[in-house]
Amino acid sequence: MSDAIATAPVPSGAPPLLMVEHLTMRFGGLLAVDDLSFSAADAEITSIIGPNGAGKTTVFNCLTGFYKPTIGRLALTAPHGRFLLEQMEGFRIPQKARVARTFQNIRLFPAMSVLENLIVAQHNKLMRASAFTLAGLVGLPRYGRAERQAIELARYWLDKTELTVQADAPAGSLPYGSQRRLEIARAMCNEPVLLCLDEPAAGLNARESAELNALLLSIKREQQIAILLIEHDMGVVMGISDHIVVLDYGRKISDGTPEEIRSDPAVIKAYLGEEEEAELPPEVAQDLEVRT
Amino acid sequence: MEYFVQQLINGLTLGAIYGLIAIGYTMVYGIIGMINFAHGDIYMIGAFLSIICFLILGAIGVTFIPLALMIVLIISVVLTAAYGWTVERVAYRPLRGSFRLAPLISAIGMSIFxxxxxxxxxxxxxxxxxxxxxxxxTVMEGNGFAVYLSYLQIVIVIITIVLMAGFTLLITRTSLGRAQRACEQDQRMAALLGVNVDRTISLTFVAGAALAAVAGLMVTLYYGVVDFFIGFLAGIKAFTAAVLGGIGSLPGAMLGGVLIGLIEAFWSAYFSVEYKDLAAYAVLVLVLIFRPSGLLGRPEIEKV
Structure with a gap:
């Protein structure tokens, strides 16, 4: 079955922005991702869904250089060049290939201000402009200009994420929902061609998650970048995805549009299980009865 | 009164030097969470390089003092910074990601080496x-005691203030400083934003060593004598200063340095010169017992 999916037709013409081919990640005896192939295109939201432990975050960790894949090719073809992410050193992936990511558990720099969080994301641009800090220290105009541009970009994303009022507050003092938005704003300040979001809707209430949908759709529309989304909130996934990849135990079990996924028996089986009750050992079933 | 003012001047001069060394400790601790035990010896190297430079310049006949000072300053800062870079490269980087004690031990080894x-x-x-x-x-006179302020003391204090101001700017205003603070808080996340973490850590060691070199030069000028063991005592006192101010805090290191300098000066003036080192150690013990996070430090919050 996996063979059929691995050779599934890819849209013809130019290669898609991200091509993941035969990605396999093994931790000792555990096969976290097993021969996974999929692609993500510009100006599209590609969601990766699957039950807990399906290997979704592992895929992200391979894409962003935290893990070196056991096998596989992660090819990113962007206007500014072609990169094989699996061969790049961690910090060069955001720097050169321009892949940005957010985390399931928020990882801001809590002691820095909101604005500074966004400026750090533009570190490389500023380092170049400042000739590795020397020019910045003596205050050359070139650095001043680069810094103003950086602040300009930061301000744009602050506006987009409605954080302008809190720009000078320490990032750690923001409420949870704002921290989530700030993480996205920071990733965008990296000016990525591929944005990887790991459960951005986790812990958001219904209103906040609707706002998140709108934000992601507008990023897709205005920046024309590829967005890769891991999400459990099916309202978000079904509402905004152009394309969904379903994983279970590290394997791809389905790949298609939201409509196709919704009606795919393999997906329903993975999510709801098959005759689960019958598999319960008798003593557990008994225990459950006693409790209820 | 006059005696007191004289001790104040001596203490501030001493404190300026300790403060400069303490910045090296506090910055390295801030970024990698470890004490660089070889830092005192980096300072000693700086002092030796200065004295060698002075002797060479004297031998080839450069006698115009401001020029000689500039040349010595530049050569000793550059070479000492190279030593600092090497210490990080040899004793720290290969052990990054190893257990916490390993780089500590290799740094002590580096210090002995x-x-x-x-x-x-x-x-x-x-x-x-x-x-x-x-x-x-002579700034004031009375009770048969003249308060003497040497030009060298003025130079030391001015250089220190300029360097500390420059450093504060570097940390708070430049992209390198921002990257440094980002690495302090979350190295992996900083890398994910394209910050070259290894290089940022290297530059931190280099910057600390450069300041230590300046301190070494000033001590050479101030006391007029160096030996291979001065790094140990000065290192421990600067370390005490960094802990007293709150390790990881830049203004804390400066404040701690000045306080240790003053404590030492007053202790030797009013109690006993023989036990002046005891004063610094006593402060270290007291701070560790009663206020481990230091005067300006934040209490460490365990990440969950």
């Missing part, structure tokens, strides 16, 4: 240097 290396290369005897900046002025 540097001491012995200088002892072998330069001999164990004290190396004297003729006073280069001499003279001074």
């Amino acid at each position: 540097l001491q012995n290396y200088v002892q072998l290369a330069q001999g164990a005897r004290n190396k004297p240097l003729q006073p280069i900046i001499s003279g001074g002025m």
Whole structure:
């Protein structure tokens, strides 16, 4: 079955922005991702869904250089060049290939201000402009200009994420929902061609998650970048995805549009299980009865 | 009163030097969460390089003092910074990601190595240097005691203030400083934003070593004598200063340095010179017992 999916037709013409081919990640005896192939295109939201432990975050960790894949090719073809992410050193992936990511558990720099969080994301641009800090220290105009541009970009994303009022507050003092938005704003300040979001809707209430949908759709529309989304909130996934990849135990079990996924028996089986009750050992079933 | 003012001046001068060394400790601790035990010896290297430079310049006949000072400053800062870079490269980077104690031990090894290396290369005897900046002025007089402020003391304090201001700017205003603070808080996340973490850590060691070199130069000028063992005592006192101010905090290191300098000066003036080192150690013990996060430090919050 996996063979059929691995050779599934890819849209013809130019290669898609991200091509993941035969990605396999093994931790000792555990096969976290097993021969996974999929692609993500510009100006599209590609969601990766699957039950807990399906290997979704592992895929992200391979894409962003935290893990070196056991096998596989992660090819990113962007206007500014072609990169094989699996061969790049961690910090060069955001720097050169321009892949940005957010985390399931928020990882801001809590002691820095909101604005500074966004400026750090533009570190490389500023380092170049400042000739590795020397020019910045003596205050050359070139650095001043680069810094103003950086602040300009930061301000744009602050506006987009409605954080302008809190720009000078320490990032750690923001409420949870704002921290989530700030993480996205920071990733965008990296000016990525591929944005990887790991459960951005986790812990958001219904209103906040609707706002998140709108934000992601507008990023897709205005920046024309590829967005890769891991999400459990099916309202978000079904509402905004152009394309969904379903994983279970590290394997791809389905790949298609939201409509196709919704009606795919393999997906329903993975999510709801098959005759689960019958598999319960008798003593557990008994225990459950006693409790209820 | 006059005696007191004189001790105040001496203490501030001493404190400025301790403060400069303490910044190296506090920055390295801030970024990698470890004490660089070889830092005191980096300072000693800086002092030796200065004295060697002075002797060479004297031999080739550069006698115009401001020019000689500039040349010595630049050469000793550059070479000492290279030592700092090497210490990080040899003793820290290969052990990054290893258990916490490993780089600590390798840094102590580095410290012992540097001491012995200088002892072998330069001999164990004290190396004297003729006073280069001499003279001074009497600022006040009374009760049969004249308060003397030497030009050298003025130079030391001014250089220290300039360097500390420059450093504060570097940390708060430049992209390198921002990257440094980002690495302090979350190295992996900083890398994910394209910050070259290894290089940022290297530059932190280099910057700390450069300041230590300036301190080494000033001590050479101030006391006119160096030996291979000065790094140990000065290192521990600067470390005490960093802990007293709150390790990881830049203004804390400066404040701690000045306080340790004052404590030492007043202790030797009013109690006993023989036990002046005891004062610094006593402060270290008291701070560790009663206020481990230091005067300006934030209490460490365990990440969950």
